[in-house]
Amino acid sequence: MKPHNFDYYRPDTIDEALSLLAEGGDEVQVIAGGQSLMAMLNLRVVMTDALIDISRLAALSYCREIDGCLEVGAAVTQAELLHHPGLAEIQPLLAKALPNVGHFQTRNRGTVCGSLAHADPSSELPLCLALLEGEVVLRSATGERRLRAAEFQTGMMETARRPDELIVAARFPVALPGAGYSFAEVTRRHGDFAIVGLAGMAHNGHIRLGVGGVADGPAVREWRLKPDQCDDVLNAFAWDMEGVDDIHATAQYRRQIVRRLGRKVLEEAGHAQTR
Amino acid sequence: MLKLGKAGRHEVKFTLNGRPVSGWASARMLLSDFLRQELGETGTHVGCEHGVCGACTVRVENRAVRSCLYLAVQADGLNIQTVEGLAGDDGELNALQRAFRKHHALQCGYCTPGILMSLTDLFDRTPNPDRAQIEDVVGGHICRCTGYAGIMAAALEVAGQPQQ
Numbered sequence: 001m002k003p004h005n006f007d008y009y010r011p012d013t014i015d016e017a018l019s020l021l022a023e024g025g026d027e028v029q030v031i032a033g034g035q036s037l038m039a040m041l042n043l044r045v046v047m048t049d050a051l052i053d054i055s056r057l058a059a060l061s062y063c064r065e066i067d068g069c070l071e072v073g074a075a076v077t078q079a080e081l082l083h084h085p086g087l088a089e090i091q092p093l094l095a096k097a098l099p100n101v102g103h104f105q106t107r108n109r110g111t112v113c114g115s116l117a118h119a120d121p122s123s124e125l126p127l128c129l130a131l132l133e134g135e136v137v138l139r140s141a142t143g144e145r146r147l148r149a150a151e152f153q154t155g156m157m158e159t160a161r162r163p164d165e166l167i168v169a170a171r172f173p174v175a176l177p178g179a180g181y182s183f184a185e186v187t188r189r190h191g192d193f194a195i196v197g198l199a200g201m202a203h204n205g206h207i208r209l210g211v212g213g214v215a216d217g218p219a220v221r222e223w224r225l226k227p228d229q230c231d232d233v234l235n236a237f238a239w240d241m242e243g244v245d246d247i248h249a250t251a252q253y254r255r256q257i258v259r260r261l262g263r264k265v266l267e268e269a270g271h272a273q274t275r
Numbered sequence: 276m277l278k279l280g281k282a283g284r285h286e287v288k289f290t291l292n293g294r295p296v297s298g299w300a301s302a303r304m305l306l307s308d309f310l311r312q313e314l315g316e317t318g319t320h321v322g323c324e325h326g327v328c329g330a331c332t333v334r335v336e337n338r339a340v341r342s343c344l345y346l347a348v349q350a351d352g353l354n355i356q357t358v359e360g361l362a363g364d365d366g367e368l369n370a371l372q373r374a375f376r377k378h379h380a381l382q383c384g385y386c387t388p389g390i391l392m393s394l395t396d397l398f399d400r401t402p403n404p405d406r407a408q409i410e411d412v413v414g415g416h417i418c419r420c421t422g423y424a425g426i427m428a429a430a431l432e433v434a435g436q437p438q439q
């Protein structure tokens with residue numbers, strides 16, 4: 001199908017984008033890579049009065065390390081982050097998760113922040129941000145605020161972004177010294193939406209597991225246990241998320257993935273520790 | 276700032292396969308439709324129109340992307356490459372296209388232009404990709420005819436990798 005009619009704005013500066021958002025409010029949509037939004041416009045699941053295209057804003061096309069975080073500007077594509085020099089050392093979880101985000105062709109266009117904005121419960125980047133306890137940087141004509149991942153993603157495809165705010169960057173904490181990270185997911189076909197995605201971290205006698213695709217958004221738990229002692233807590237975690245049956249998998253199957261693959265992911269994170 | 280209204284059509288100019296081209300598009304017109312309907316370049320195919328099948332894949336600024344998830348007005352001023360740009364001026368197929376013919380990597384050919392553009396992107400950036408890298412790229416396409424074996428064989432040959 002084809003999108004319905006909208007105005008198209010391509011601001012040259014962040015401030016121009018912010019004033020468009022201040023005027024437009026609910027009636028306008030920001031587009032960066034558009035790898036989710038364009039599909040939804042084509043299917044007319046989303047209708048909008050205007051699109052504000054930030055994909056060419058050079059001021060949002062950067063990755064930098066700041067305050068112990070890798071800050072990724074809103075125009076940075078998933079492919080650009082995947083090929084960021086030294087990513088596997090800076091934050092191994094991103095290096096492991098990004099090849100699972102969509103396909104080669106959609107990573108070439110889809111942005112990191114766009115995936116966070118879309119807030120699909122099964123998508124990989126919101127899961128990574130939640131596991132790492134990263135932040136989203138939001139700016140409006142009146143100021144800037146930073147929200148922690150758990151504050152930002154409020155539900156299934158719902159975020160705390162106000163209509164006048166632009167996501168300008170995401171901040172992924174860099175790897176903790178000695179920590180191990182791992183990622184795995186179950187999909188029908190590599191690159192499709194994950195049925196369940198799992199991100200693990202092991203550090204200083206603690207293990208942490210993030211799960212996407214079961215609850216309304218990423219769920220994260222941490223325990224002071226060894227990976228081979230976690231069967232009971234994983235079982236409890238799997239039930240607590242209250243997953244439901246859908247066309248892709250039953251709730252029971254999802255619980256089983258959390259128990260089995262969850263343990264494997266935590267073991268891998270344990271092995272990946274360097275001290 | 277560029278402001279294009281929902282009413283009316285806007286001039287879009289870009290470089291297509293090395294030549295400057297121009298046409299008129301409403302703000303909502305997809306790049307895939309602009310290529311096919313406005314420019315008459317029907318080598319780019321349209322399957323699903325929501326980013327899943329890969330038939331519409333073209334290169335924008337050398338990156339393989341879905342032209343059904345790209346607005347024509349977003350392509351203004353950029354460098355676009357489509358399947359029409361692969362063969363030489365004399366119509367001679369390039370090495371990848373010849374390998375596709377040799378290995379029966381196409382039957383109906385509907386998926387083929389998109390797959391060729393994705394693989395062209397891969398080979399440009401990764402001269403000798405391994406099987407896993409090729410699978411990652413081909414995995415972004417749906418082919419209902421070939422079962423993918425011929426496509427893999429053709430790509431592996433061009434990559435200089437063993438067929439098995």
Ligand code: FES
Binds near residue numbers: 322325342
């Ligand atoms: S037509 Fe664009 S991906 Fe299917």
Ligand code: FES
Binds near residue numbers: 384417418421
């Ligand atoms: S050759 Fe027919 S769909 Fe691929």
